[in-house]
Amino acid sequence: MALLSVLDLAPVTEGNTVSQSLANSLDLARHVEKLGYNRYWLAEHHNMPGIASAATSVVIAHIAGGTSTIRVGAGGVMLPNHSPLVIAEQFGTLAALHPGRIDLGLGRAPGTDMATARALRRNLDAGADNFPQDVVELINYFAPEAPNRHVHAYPGEGQEVPVWILGSSTYGAQLAAMLGLPYAFASHFAPAELDRALDIYRARFEPSQFLDKPYVMLGVNITAADTDAEARLLFSSMQQAFVAIRTNTRGKLKPPVEGYYESLEPMSRAILDQTLSQAIVGAPETVSRGVEAFLQRTGADELMVTAQIFDHAARKRSYEILADVHLGLSKAA
Incomplete structure (x- = not known):
């Protein structure tokens, strides 16, 4: 696991x-x-x-x-x-x-x-x-x-x-493989080169004093809530943040907006479709299926999960749901 x-x-x-x-x-x-x-x-x-x-x-x-x-x-x-x-x-x-x-x-x-x-x-x-x-x-x-x-x-x-190499392209994969270091790929915002980077890292990995075999951690956006609809609403804060970065209108994290994605013009939708294509958003069952499919496709050793959720209690709850469905270790009060 x-x-x-x-x-x-x-x-x-x-x-x-x-x-x-x-x-x-x-x-x-x-x-x-x-x-x-x-x-x-x-x-x-x-x-x-x-x-x-x-x-x-x-x-x-x-x-x-x-x-x-x-x-x-x-x-x-x-x-x-x-x-x-x-x-x-x-x-x-x-x-x-x-x-x-x-x-x-x-x-x-x-x-x-x-x-x-x-x-x-x-x-x-x-x-x-x-x-x-x-x-x-x-x-x-x-x-x-x-x-x-x-x-x-x-x-x-x-x-x-312990030193890790981070990357959002194949460059970091090549360097991590050459040095025999663990590799973390930024698939949470730059998924386009994910498969190529993993192939390069694993194929070219040279054992070192740090690692005897490749070790991959993948960034992934996961927003979990009690229902799919609630999770999609919470996720709209992250969607707003990515659009703001790409349009150079950065600011503080905004509250969720009902129907935000549907309200966007085609260019902004395309930005989100590309950058957030690996995001997993939904109720516990939806998240469980999404995580399992992502791991089967990538063979990741570890997931580095990020969740840009406006409400702090909802952010904590999102990580709790993920722990429940993936680890079965939800122990927080």
């Missing part, structure tokens, strides 16, 4: 604050920990008023400090925005504070628009093209002390923080 994990975009909803968003994230993390979820990851995004996890390592510390058993990590850190040494120190510190519970997923996209990327990096020439070398440099900072090493990550050295 595939493991279940959570990708939290720390949504800031209309009429609410970042403080409340981060409090909700901790509450959700505690909730899914009781339900038997494996990981709780947060993503680096910038210049987005509806996402509160820009300072990803800080939010990870907040979540890990308020939980006790669930793994907590980045899904991911956009490495071209940072020095590998700085990330090694940050995640080495997190691993020292929470031994055996910290993951580091690495992506090569900016996680924002190009103007903001320039503000983050200052020098865009030292960006995505250096990603493979930066990944190797970062991994080496986590290795045990070596006599010929002149620059050390303190903390970080010897922590051996």
